[in-house]
Amino acid sequence: MREAEGATTTEPGPGAILGEQRRLTNLAYRMLGSLADAEDVVQETYARWYALPRREREAIVSPGGWLTTVASRICLNLLGSARVRRERYVGEWIPEPLPDSREWTDPASGPGTDPADRITLDESVSMAFLVVLEAMTPAERVAFVLHDVFRYPFAEVAAIVGRTPAACRQLATSARRRIRAGRAPAAPTGAQAGVVREFKRAWEAKDLKSLMAVLDPEATVIADGGGLVGALPHPLTGRERIAAAHLDSDRFAPGITLLECTVNGGPGLVAQVDGVTVTVFAFRIAEGLITHIWAVRNPEKLRPWTQVGPIGSGLRPSGSGAQQ
Structure with missing residues (x-):
């Protein structure tokens, strides 16, 4: 993610960095099943970016890749602690539901005012899908979301999860079996x-x-x-x-x-x-x-x-x- 020694580059503008916000929120919500936690992850990711010395930021070839890596690692850590928290949760735990922004955004206040407007709605955020994700180990969930939902190659997934590419492939395979077992035949x-x-x-x-x-x-x-x-x-x-x-x-x-x-x-x-x-x-x-x-x-x-x-x-x- 960094330039080769001796190469020079310039720091990307704020617009380019903030333009990653929607993708990061989508990623974190699918990993955590909570919009509030996803927003916290994105905020922490940006805080870490701007805490870097300017020279280090300028040396990063792919700011989007850096942000994704950091956000994913934060999610992985949170998933581990979430299991402990949910053991103490009163009653059953269900992922946080999302509205459709086309129905819920106030026309008078303009688009994008609702945080949920930053989430792309598809099968990977259906409640049934998220409930199955909850049954996965943290590593399974992160590997599956990164590879199968966001199409990251296993080599990049491995660097994030801290496993070999072959191990990440096995994690994604195990996750797919869980998804297939819990998937109902699709109806219009x-x-x-x-x-x-x-x-x-x-x-x-x-x-x-x-x-x-x-x-x-x-x-x-x-x-x-x-x-x-x-x-x-x-x-x-x-x-x-x-x-x-x-x-x-x-x-x-x-x-x-x-x-x-x-x-x-x-x-x-x-x-x-x-x-x-x-x-x-x-x-x-x-x-x-x-x-x-x-x-x-x-x-x-x-x-x-x-x-x-x-x-x-x-x-x-x-x-x-x-x-x-």
Whole structure:
């Protein structure tokens, strides 16, 4: 990443360096599953860049490569400590959900005002994908994200992870097996949205039969309150139990409004009380049925969703429903 001895170069301008921000945020979010942590990683990466003496910065041939290496190594360290932190986490831990910036950015304040606007939404940020990434070792996750998602050669991955290229290849292979095992057959987004819409309608109408009709017999709900708000302490499995719990939840959280929206690139729901987002729901759908529901209730993970109702012209509010 540095010039050969005797070569001269000039330091890249601030625009070129800051132009890497979106890519670094995309990279760090996929590695960590947290927008807040990804932002911290990018900030620390830039702090380290500007802490270098100017002469050292000028000697770096590929500033983008240097920034990527530093950000990836910070993520690798954080992933190791995150496992310890999550052992102490209250209840289930779910990756931080992302809105679709096209729905959530305030037109009056211009594009890019929402931090989530810096995340490119595709399959690699779907909730189902991120949940599988959570099951990987830190080295597996970093190697897989760098190589399979961002197309870095194994030689560069090896320098970042501190393993040989052959070892990194094996890490990525192991990660791919996990992804294949957890991947549902892809369905058109429109078809998925239709299933989520039917789920929403049945929930609001308190129609037990219709609600069960869109749930897989072995469907699972996982809720994340982080110990800050009420949530299921353990996964709830079985469509009968899930349907009954949703129809009964009005007793615990009356006056909920449900909104259709995009969550991590796929059809989802937002639950609001008096215009305040209290839960974001992501779904996994296979063969026309909901197999998994992830309900994020931890308010610390709902920062990008705070201005949903008044701004999101792409959202469709409905009547009162209920929420997990």
